[in-house]
Amino acid sequence: MTDDTRTRLVAALRGELRFNEPMARHTALKVGGPADFFAIPADPSDLQSLMAVILEMGMPYLVVGGGYNLLVRDGGFRGVVISLKQFCSMEKLPDNRLRAEAGSTNQQLVRFANGQGLTGLEFLSGIPGMVGGALSVNAGAHGRSVLELVESLTTMQGGKVTVTFREDLRYGYRHLELKPGEIVLAAVFSLAVGDAEEIEGRTQGYLEHRRNSQRVGYPNAGSFFKNPEGKQAWRLIDEVGLRGCQIGGAQVSEVHTNFLVNRGGAKAADFLQLAQVIKSKVREQSGIDLEEEVRIVGAD
Numbered sequence: 384m385t386d387d388t389r390t391r392l393v394a395a396l397r398g399e400l401r402f403n404e405p406m407a408r409h410t411a412l413k414v415g416g417p418a419d420f421f422a423i424p425a426d427p428s429d430l431q432s433l434m435a436v437i438l439e440m441g442m443p444y445l446v447v448g449g450g451y452n453l454l455v456r457d458g459g460f461r462g463v464v465i466s467l468k469q470f471c472s473m474e475k476l477p478d479n480r481l482r483a484e485a486g487s488t489n490q491q492l493v494r495f496a497n498g499q500g501l502t503g504l505e506f507l508s509g510i511p512g513m514v515g516g517a518l519s520v521n522a523g524a525h526g527r528s529v530l531e532l533v534e535s536l537t538t539m540q541g542g543k544v545t546v547t548f549r550e551d552l553r554y555g556y557r558h559l560e561l562k563p564g565e566i567v568l569a570a571v572f573s574l575a576v577g578d579a580e581e582i583e584g585r586t587q588g589y590l591e592h593r594r595n596s597q598r599v600g601y602p603n604a605g606s607f608f609k610n611p612e613g614k615q616a617w618r619l620i621d622e623v624g625l626r627g628c629q630i631g632g633a634q635v636s637e638v639h640t641n642f643l644v645n646r647g648g649a650k651a652a653d654f655l656q657l658a659q660v661i662k663s664k665v666r667e668q669s670g671i672d673l674e675e676e677v678r679i680v681g682a683d
């Protein structure tokens with residue numbers, strides 16, 4: 384990191400800029416080396432001015448939400464990590480629609496929709512993270528996923544803001560095709576009017592279900608692997624006898640075998656090694672290639 388880079392980034396940003404920020408502070412697994420720069424733009428125009436410098440200098444960048452689906456390697460990130468946590472406005476629009484910015488949390492969005500008597504988003508209530516993160520990975524549960532409810536996405540790429548309607552998005556199970564470097568800024572959700580008590584009942588039901596099934600007790604990133612077509616990743620891992628298997632501080636949860644947990648002091652390398660052991664054992668026994676749901680980024 385040169386002094387010139389530092390000076391130019393400081394001058395470009397009205398929001399907060401941190402240096403050598405440990406990414407372990409920003410990931411649910413509590414691992415990950417330092418990011419050269421960690422920027423928290425104050426608003427979209429601040430992001431635009433930051434992006435102008437980043438693009439001009441050709442610096443790598445990475446947008447993070449809550450870090451609940453993210454594994455940052457121990458070498459950290461050479462470039463700028465950008466948090467949109469200040470972008471958290473939500474508004475009601477005509478025709479049962481809501482607009483939410485990327486930095487709102489899923490919980491805030493669900494509460495807001497419930498408060499407006501709008502139904503559809505209740506399934507998101509127990510999924511930790513921010514709206515931008517949920518949209519970027521097409522988060523889902525109970526047979527529903529967030530992009531089904533989207534009317535349009537507002538994104539930024541190369542400093543230019545674009546609105547894309549759902550019909551023109553390419554997405555699938557835990558996947559949204561974004562262009563390289565494209566940043567999700569906000570979404571409009573198209574919902575339906577519902578009965579307030581029933582909406583709240585469903586929300587609480589989903590939360591209760593999670594409290595009962597996912598009480599793993601240690602830092603984790605939820606499901607580590609995607610479910611292969613017609614199969615359940617947890618079952619495949621259990622069948623090869625890896626429940627409780629531990630490498631360094633990373634362990635296959637005793638409670639839920641598709642959750643890898645940090646038993647204390649884990650390194651990103653421990654999780655990566657454990658993931659390799661799981662993948663090769665499952666491949667050996669069932670011929671199935673497990674694919675990580677958790678996004679893996681950064682330098683070794």
Ligand SMILES: Cc1cc2nc3c(=O)[nH]c(=O)nc-3n(C[C@H](O)[C@H](O)[C@H](O)COP(=O)(O)OP(=O)(O)OC[C@H]3O[C@@H](n4cnc5c(N)ncnc54)[C@H](O)[C@@H]3O)c2cc1C
Pocket residue numbers: 411445446447448449450451452453467485509510511512513514515516517518519520521522523524557565566567568597603604605606678
């Ligand atoms: C206990 C637990 C339970 C979970 N249960 C579920 C579940 O039921 N269903 C489910 O789908 N997930 C689940 N997860 C995983 C996680 O909560 C979701 O994937 C969530 O949507 C991630 O959001 P985030 O804001 O934390 O994103 P992050 O983890 O910060 O980012 C995820 C990816 O999206 C990118 N990204 C983030 N924000 C933006 C943006 N604005 N623009 C462009 N790219 C962006 C990041 O670069 C990264 O590649 C669970 C996690 C935990 C810990």
